Amino acid sequence: MRKRIREHLVHRNTVLYSWIISYLIILCLPFCISSILMQLLIQSVKQETQEAYRNELLNTQILLDEKLSEMSRIALEFSLNKEVDRLVSLSGLSAQEHYSFYLLQQRFQDYSISNHYISSIALYLPDLQTCITNKSCYTGTLFHDYCIENLPSEAYPEKSFQNTYYVLPDSGILYLLSLPLIANSPDNAYLAVTMELSVLDTLPFSIANHMLSIRSDSDNNELLLPTASNTFDSEKKSSVLSIASDISGFTYSLYVPEKEYVSRFQNTQFLILLCNLSSMAISVLLAYYFARKNYKPLIKLLAKVGAGTCSQNEYNLLENHIDNITQKSSEIEKELTRNKLALSDYYLRRFLTRSHTAQEWPAIQAIPIVKAINMQTKTAAVLILDLQDCGQLFHEQGDQQENLSLIRFIITNVMSELIPDTLQYKNIIDDSLFIAIFHGDSEEISAILDSLKQILLPLLVSYNASIRIGVSRQQTITSVTSLPDFYKEAAEALEYCRIFNLNWADYNINWSCGHHFTKDYQQLTGITYKFQNAIAVSEFSRAAEYIDQLFLLHFYQGQPLSDVRLNMYSIISLFRSCLMKLDDKNFPVSVEKQMEALLNCTTIEELKDTLRSNLEKLSEGLEQQTHTRTARLIQQIYDYIDQNYQCYDLSVNSISAAFQMSPASISKLFKRETNTGLLDHINHVRVQHAKELLLSQTYSVSQVTELVGYTNVSSFIRIYKKYEGISPGMVKQQN
Incomplete structure (x- = not known):
């Protein structure tokens, strides 16, 4: 045991030096504490300021989205207009059409006046070489000049489907809607609604003395407001707050100077200095106590070990001390390894999506699989598993996060069992995506992908996991040259799985070559x-x-x-x-x-x-x-009979003429809805009114016959007896 302790114990001078270094570290605690306090204070003030500006930016987003929604509503309202629909289908112009253009222009002008934030409303008719706006009408060469000047290059002259907002840095915001929205149709037109820069500057933004940026995610065009401050001082450090639009592909960003954060905590510097002095005094006391409590007995114990006068308990104490230090060192090394792997995965993910910066490139080059990639002698493949819909797996047995962890565990273990040591392999877990990168011999890669398709995929499907896998593999040496290209192709294969609801899809080069198949x-x-x-x-x-x-x-x-x-x-x-x-x-x-x-x-x-x-x-x-219309019609027939039962000419023919229907149709409809014939209902109504008159003892049978619309007394008596089972004369006698 003495030999083991002598091998692990440091020399007395080394322990003394370690005590001095520890004491110096403790003395540096005030400066560390002050730095931490300063950083916490800066973060607190910065977070509070950012929250205030974020609320202002959110109000601005609501205002702009409301205006953008109104632009689309106006365009959609005009797209449903019959006159616009007729103009879109025209193949030629006449004098009457020019007058229609004038009327439509006047209507556009009325809309732009009533909606003061709308600068321009235009109808583009490329087939007629004509553009109608709220200000004028452009034809011929003027039409092309106007289109080039007012339409983005992505929308003109291509005849493509448009339901898009565009940012025009020199003009404003444009909403473009295609008409009549039928693919392969010979008719093609666009409705455009524009909100110009001058109008945007007048909107009641809650942001003052700052720069607002409106950026389109599709074409990366940017619009800065207010326009009078476009000469923004780029040398001033600024913080950027961004919010995405809810109804368009825009991103609203606010530039806030950094000095506004710093100026809010200048009055707290005295408090920080006082904390420094207090921390320094406390650190001196702690260093003295620590040295007296721990290092001084340890130095005496080391002296005994050197002289060979240590007892067995002292040797055991030193051995436990060595074991604790070794265990803590091992835990620290494991944590550092995990952090290093997580950071490596983060850099690799940014490299695959081409979103890395120049400062991150050296760290990316140090990743083993990136460093070892050689497309000239070996091939590579990228596999992406979409686990987004796997969270409801075993819904009764666990929550969504537990199910995702289970699926990731299964995938990781199956791959570790199937992938040979001769094949380079790296996996990344990013939210709901599991990304696997392979590099090595082409036959081995093909074999492992086939094995995953035959073993892993059925296994996950057996767990009711809605799995989707997109794969990109190098077909030829010259086909793909970088990992980001592989990742892009695998992402397209994954999208193909989502669209066609497939579990597995290999990237097809025909997708990017624009190869079209023949259709009937x-x-x-x-x-x-x-x-x-x-x-x-x-x-x-x-x-x-x-x-x-x-x-x-x-x-x-x-x-x-x-x-x-x-x-x-x-x-x-x-x-x-x-x-x-x-x-x-x-x-x-x-x-x-x-x-x-x-x-x-x-x-x-x-x-x-x-x-x-x-x-x-x-x-x-x-x-x-x-059903509602039929019920309303039946009620109208009821009312008509009740109002005209005294008329001699009331019949099926007269009722059909009143409601502009054929006798057969109205009789069939009435019979189907009421389960009673129309003529039967007429007689029933007349008999009921006749019964009331007979019971009153005021009128004779012949008078009652005339009052209820019959012309023949014998016919009335026969019909009355049919419905009531007794003749009219018997009714009067019984009463």
């Missing part, structure tokens, strides 16, 4: 016409029968993703055009709600189910409307 356009046109015609005549159940054929002709396995997205918008546009025609017939349907539900669909099956659900709702609405 004649059959597609026929099904489309039947679908439109069924909705036009309000036969929604028949229209629902064409949905499967419509989707079968639009979508198929191996289809390019660009075609899939375009065809999804095409079906939505087709349904929208049908709804617009129903709306013109005063049919109770909300086009905006129907479109919102369809545009939120992310998969083909979800789009199909939503479309079928919308048709069912339309069918139910039609049945309810028909």
Whole structure:
């Protein structure tokens, strides 16, 4: 035991030096405490200030989103206008059309005047080389010049689907809506609503003396407000607060100078200095107590060990002290290793998404799998597992986080068992994504991917896990050259899984090459016409029968993703055009709600189910409307008979003429709804009124006959006896 202690104990001078270093560290505590207090104070003040500015930015976001929503409402209102719909379908111009342009221009002008924040409303008709605005009308070369000047390059001259907000740095904010939203239609037009910079400057923002940035996420265009402060001093350090728009792809950012944070805690410096002095005095006392309590006995004990005069208990005490230090050192090393791995995963994730900075690049290059990547001699593959829908697994046995942890545990263990040591492998767990990177021999990578598809995928499916896996592997040496490209392709394969509701999809190079497969356009046109015609005549159940054929002709396995997205918008546009025609017939349907539900669909099956659900709702609405209209008509017939039962010419023919229906139709409708013939009801009403008159003993039978609309007494007596079982004369005698 003495030998073990001598091997692990440090020399007396080393212990003395460690005591001196510890004492110096304790003396530095005041400065550490002051630094911590300063940092906490800065963070507290900064957080409080940021919260105040964030509330102001949130109010600004609500105001701008309200105006953007109003812009889309105005565009949608004009898109439902019959005159606009007629102008969109024109193939040529005449004098009458120029007058229509003038009337439409006047209406645009009235809207822009009543909505003072709207600077411009325009209808672009590329087929007619014409643009109608609230200020003027542009044709010919003026049309092209106006389009180039006022439309973003992404929208002109391409005839593509547009339901988008654009940021125009030199003009303002533009909302563009395509008309009539039917794919492959010869008609093509755009409705544009613009809010100019001068109008944006006048909006009642709650932000003062700061710079507001409106940035479009799609094209990265940025608009700075107020425009008079666009010469922002970039040398001044500033903090950026950002909030995403709820209805558009915009991001609102607020630039706040850093000096506003620092100026709020200058009066607290004296308090921090006082804390420093107090901490220094306390540290001196602690150092003295610590040295007297621990290090002084330890130095004496070391002296005894050197002289060989230690007792057995003292040796045991030193041995326990060594074991504790060793255990704590091991725990610290493990924690440092875990932190290093987590930081490595973070840098690798940013590298795959191409969001890393130049300062992070050296750390990324040090990651083993990135450092060892050699696409010239070996191949690579990236596999992405989407675990987003796996949280409801075993809903009765655990919560969502427990289920996700279980799935991750299964995936990690299965991969560790299947992947050979000769293959380089790295996995990253990022929220609901499990990313696996492979690098090595192409045959080994193909074999491991096939094994995962045959073993891991069925295992997860057996757990009722809604798993989706996108894979990108190097087909040839020259196909892909970097890991970010692999990750991008695997992400596209994962999106393909989501759209087609698949469990596994390998990236297909035809998706990016724009390769199109042949479709039976004649059959597609026929099904489309039947679908439109069924909705036009309000036969929604028949229209629902064409949905499967419509989707079968639009979508198929191996289809390019660009075609899939375009065809999804095409079906939505087709349904929208049908709804617009129903709306013109005063049919109770909300086009905006129907479109919102369809545009939120992310998969083909979800789009199909939503479309079928919308048709069912339309069918139910039609049945309810028909039932209400029929009930109202039956009540009107009742009222008409009650008011005219005394007329001699009251009959089925006279009632059908009054309600503009054929005698057969009105008799059939009345019989179906009341289970009584129309002529029977007329006789029944007359008999009831005749009974009241007979019981009054005021009128004779012949007089009653005339008062209830009969011309023949014998006919009246026969009908009365048929319904009451007794003749009119007997009624008078009994009474």
